[in-house]
Amino acid sequence: MPMSQEVFGQFRRKRLFIAATIAALVLVVTLTFRFFEEKSHVEQQSRSFADRAIQRFDRLFSPLDIAANNTMGLVGLKCDQVRYPLIEKLAALQTIRSILLVDDDRIYCSSIFGASNISFSNAFPELAIASQRMMLVVDDQLLKGSPVLLLWTPRSLDNRSGILQTINIELMSSYLLEPTLPWVERAVINVGGKSLEYGNPMIEAAQPSEDEVSYIQASLRYPYSITLFGPEPAALAILSLPSQLPLALLLSALVGYVVWLATANRMSLSWQISVGINAREFIVYCQPLINARTNGCDGIELLLRWHNPRQGWIAPDVFIPLAERQNLIAPLTRFVLTEVVRQLPQLPGCAGFHIAINVAASHFHQQEIINDLQKLWWPADPKPQLIVELTERDALPVVDQSTVAYLHKIGVKLAIDDFGTGHSSLSYLKTLSPDVLKIDKIFTGAIGTDAINATVTDMVISLAQRLNIALVAEGVETAQQAEYLRDRGVNALQGYFYARPMPLTDFPQWLENWRQNGPATE
CATH class of the missing domain: 3.30.450.20 (PAS domain)
Incomplete structure (x- = not known):
């Protein structure tokens, strides 16, 4: 089930x-x-x-x-x-x-x-x-x-x-x-x-x-x-x-x-989400982004986890789609922004460090995401580069694409998450002009086992390189997958092979260990 x-x-x-x-x-x-x-x-x-x-x-x-x-x-x-x-x-x-x-x-x-x-x-x-x-x-x-x-x-x-x-x-x-x-x-x-x-x-x-x-x-x-x-x-x-x-x-x-x-x-779960936001039941996690060439940590993707005292841990695959349907995804995104701003002093303070946050398409309506960034993100004078990740299944209407253009103007990069699993369209890529494509873990997992999906992975990599779009591969779990993607020019790697998602407060200690010891041996 x-x-x-x-x-x-x-x-x-x-x-x-x-x-x-x-x-x-x-x-x-x-x-x-x-x-x-x-x-x-x-x-x-x-x-x-x-x-x-x-x-x-x-x-x-x-x-x-x-x-x-x-x-x-x-x-x-x-x-x-x-x-x-x-x-x-x-x-x-x-x-x-x-x-x-x-x-x-x-x-x-x-x-x-x-x-x-x-x-x-x-x-x-x-x-x-x-x-x-x-x-x-x-x-x-x-x-x-x-x-x-x-x-x-x-x-x-x-x-x-x-x-x-x-x-x-x-x-x-x-x-x-x-x-x-x-x-x-x-x-x-x-x-x-x-x-x-x-x-x-x-x-x-x-x-x-x-x-x-x-x-x-x-x-x-x-x-x-x-x-x-x-x-x-x-x-x-x-x-x-x-x-x-x-x-x-x-x-x-x-x-x-x-x-x-x-x-x-x-x-209902939607009511529980509202209660959970006010009760601070949600926890901001992160997963490191590893530079495929230098093996250094270039950034993190912010993730949201929910520990409901009444139900225990609830998977994001459950509450995120429901929050989107119930118009609660924007409050969750604001919660993530608030928490990461609070942790900025403990994060690397350089422009080369990327912080990626997932934003639903509904949050682009009437430039709502821009208003939130102006209230929550920019007043903190952040040094890291902010990347807004838009899941490809959430296609943006034409009217909201102006919001994307404004994000580019103010220095926020756009990433298309789970690329290849939703609205694959060259015109869509052209209209949004994304800075990053994230290869879905389905294609990463097919490396070495599924020739058809591996071919699709190669096509996505080739497409991004021709359009001069950076690539991030999700779901890297083995050294073979990491080597395969590195050889084909993927810019950043993300997955359990490097680190499992962790509470944002644990990241500084993990980064220190990574810089000293590199990837843990499994």
């Missing part, structure tokens, strides 16, 4: 991983949010049920309180005098089974049975002695065995006189405590430690089953409470999640897609 495709594939995989991770996170967060929302909804439904039940019971008990206070004047009168008024009261209060009058701790009159003589404290010690106002009991007189609620309204603080109302609590609970599924499965009214459950006529303690939880709410006006039994809210919330899944999946897919689009720029 080509290096560029591999790098772009890494970026696409990283974008896909980020988008998928965020989409999965959104799915989990959405379902979690819906879980807690549904759980809260279930709990709220239980609280609302209890609130409504309390309010309804209170509204039913309130008129009974009023009626008892209005009837309090009958207490103490003879039963035969008050029985018919009690019956009238009973008819007006449909939830009351009977009204009992208590005086001097004696239940002496009943709206149903008339006169009686029953000890109040013996019959109902919870009311008479413990001062309770309500009491759940079983009716043993009218509807034997049925549950009733006793509501005691005392006339005196000693609880020896007052009105006792027998309430048909089973009837009231049958429509006030009807469960609401699935939140409330069972509803219970509690009075004085005793309980009456909806649908169960027995007065007995109500306990939750293994899979139920309870919720209790007490009345603020009367001494009773409501207990609700139902499924665990979390269990109901979990059961609701499958219905939430399609919407959660749609939302997560949408967010993942948005992230995929949003990272198209930030996760």
Whole structure:
């Protein structure tokens, strides 16, 4: 796989991983949010049920309180005098089974049975002695065995006189405590430690089953409470999640897609190049140019390397073409110019030393390269000869050829890089009038192995010599290649046989070693 495709594939995989991770996170967060929302909804439904039940019971008990206070004047009168008024009261209060009058701790009159003589404290010690106002009991007189609620309204603080109302609590609970599924499965009214459950006529303690939880709410006006039994809210919330899944999946897919689009720029190599320039992730390298005749170092070609902390080393064959397409090649060239100007004091300060820099054809538009040289290069008063290398595959339009002419005018030489691999044209050579042709390493590597390409190499050398253009051969890796090119009059040699590309800061030390020892033996 080509290096560029591999790098772009890494970026696409990283974008896909980020988008998928965020989409999965959104799915989990959405379902979690819906879980807690549904759980809260279930709990709220239980609280609302209890609130409504309390309010309804209170509204039913309130008129009974009023009626008892209005009837309090009958207490103490003879039963035969008050029985018919009690019956009238009973008819007006449909939830009351009977009204009992208590005086001097004696239940002496009943709206149903008339006169009686029953000890109040013996019959109902919870009311008479413990001062309770309500009491759940079983009716043993009218509807034997049925549950009733006793509501005691005392006339005196000693609880020896007052009105006792027998309430048909089973009837009231049958429509006030009807469960609401699935939140409330069972509803219970509690009075004085005793309980009456909806649908169960027995007065007995109500306990939750293994899979139920309870919720209790007490009345603020009367001494009773409501207990609700139902499924665990979390269990109901979990059961609701499958219905939430399609919407959660749609939302997560949408967010993942948005992230995929949003990272198209930030996760692209072009964005990484912009970041790398500002973060000084690029490093200026150089490769020496060796004089084929004297074996001395006549100059260097500036190269750019990129160490991306997120991706490692990225080859120039990957980021240079992309930078050209994304209009980022000019900032990279300015970076190279800035760095070489900073290193000028450590480089040979003579006109015979050449510094070659690669410039893309797009950098020639509207004399942009000239403007950059005037801002960055000439203010440093450089002594070495500057050579601008234009890759042959980047053919210049006619309008930009005037820029080349101006470069010649101000003393900058032009080299055609990778000659023979792109727009080979005699008219192109004539129009640009290059000072140097650089033989591509493809042809250099063919020396001694490929007769056809070797012939092309000879033709390029002959062409340059006839046009009086200097020649630089790239990719020299063997002594045989160096000897072959030297014999044919190539002016300068460049390649691993002499030196690998090195950081520009290492060049002064390399040059010192070269002058003392010559080429290293391999």
